[in-house]
Amino acid sequence: MASKITVKAPSSTANLGPGFDVFGLAIDAFYDEVTLTKTKNGITIITDDNIPTNPEDNTAGLVVKNMKKKFKIKNGIEIKIIKGVPVGFGMGSSAASAAASAVAFDKLFGLKLNRNSLVELAGSGEKASAGSVHYDNVAASVLGGFVIVKTNPLDVIRIEPPKNLRMCIAVPKIDVPKKKTKVSRGVIPKNIKLTDSVLNLSNASAIVTGFMRKDSELIGNSIKDVIVEPARQHMIPGFVRVKQNALKAGALGVTISGAGPSVIAFSKSSADLKKISLAMVRGFTTANTKCQTLICKPSKGAIDKRR
Numbered sequence: 001m002a003s004k005i006t007v008k009a010p011s012s013t014a015n016l017g018p019g020f021d022v023f024g025l026a027i028d029a030f031y032d033e034v035t036l037t038k039t040k041n042g043i044t045i046i047t048d049d050n051i052p053t054n055p056e057d058n059t060a061g062l063v064v065k066n067m068k069k070k071f072k073i074k075n076g077i078e079i080k081i082i083k084g085v086p087v088g089f090g091m092g093s094s095a096a097s098a099a100a101s102a103v104a105f106d107k108l109f110g111l112k113l114n115r116n117s118l119v120e121l122a123g124s125g126e127k128a129s130a131g132s133v134h135y136d137n138v139a140a141s142v143l144g145g146f147v148i149v150k151t152n153p154l155d156v157i158r159i160e161p162p163k164n165l166r167m168c169i170a171v172p173k174i175d176v177p178k179k180k181t182k183v184s185r186g187v188i189p190k191n192i193k194l195t196d197s198v199l200n201l202s203n204a205s206a207i208v209t210g211f212m213r214k215d216s217e218l219i220g221n222s223i224k225d226v227i228v229e230p231a232r233q234h235m236i237p238g239f240v241r242v243k244q245n246a247l248k249a250g251a252l253g254v255t256i257s258g259a260g261p262s263v264i265a266f267s268k269s270s271a272d273l274k275k276i277s278l279a280m281v282r283g284f285t286t287a288n289t290k291c292q293t294l295i296c297k298p299s300k301g302a303i304d305k306r307r
């Protein structure tokens with residue numbers, strides 16, 4: 001058995017509007033790389049990135065610690081992390097490291113875990129950064145494509161996205177709070193109106209149908225959320241203009257990527273994606289905010305780099 005494994009895991013966008021904590025989509029914008037090496041004892045983290053190196057406070061470290069305990073592994077493990085996914089911008093950065101770690105650990109010790117177990121173990125690492133466990137980003141990062149997360153018991157459904165689905169992501173250059181996901185979960189209302197729930201449920205159902213039918217138009221047109229987006233949008237300077245501009249430029253649907261502050265526009269390969277990106281840049285400019293834009297498509301899940 002190998003003494004060292006490197007796994008690369010993709011960024012992801014969670015929620016897709018109405019699918020809060022349930023929908024995730026792996027995107028090829030960025031990748032994290034995690035190398036696990038067997039050592040004599042303990043867990044050590046090596047990284048050049050600005051992330052915690054205490055295993056308890058690090059997503060990858062926590063996954064390795066939990067898996068080591070669960071499977072009674074005696075070896076020590078060195079974790080080398082190369083962050084590609086920007087930390088704290090709503091693209092599943094902690095989830096990518098967690099997913100890569102869980103998949104690498106599984107391979108390093110020949111555990112042959114099923115996909116629900118892998119997602120569950122990867123999700124246990126999210127606690128280090130988000131403060132609570134939710135599986136939308138990790139499920140997408142582990143499995144790739146579009147995922148629906150059922151909980152109690154955890155059961156992840158994966159659907160292959162349409163080939164022509166494209167996204168334009170605008171990542172604003174703003175300071176994000178340290179525990180951003182926790183902060184942005186704190187602004188969501190505890191009680192919601194039944195009519196709002198009905199609207200979100202109808203759009204969420206249409207998104208799933210869109211993925212089943214490989215209909216990017218239906219997916220994009222159904223990215224509408226009247227519950228979480230209105231509660232969070234004040235945390236993103238210029239959000240309303242960014243969204244309006246992208247829709248005017250031809251985007252099918254626009255929403256906050258995960259817990260933000262990145263904004264994601266859904267479109268098709270046939271659309272003028274550059275025009276949509278520029279429209280989003282202009283939207284952020286109205287709020288004196290610079291942003292980076294990326295045009296991306298759905299990604300495969302976490303993979304062993306030897307393959």
Ligand code: HSE
Binds near residue numbers: 258
């Ligand atoms: N569903 C989560 C949220 C994703 O929106 O808070 C962020 O991790």
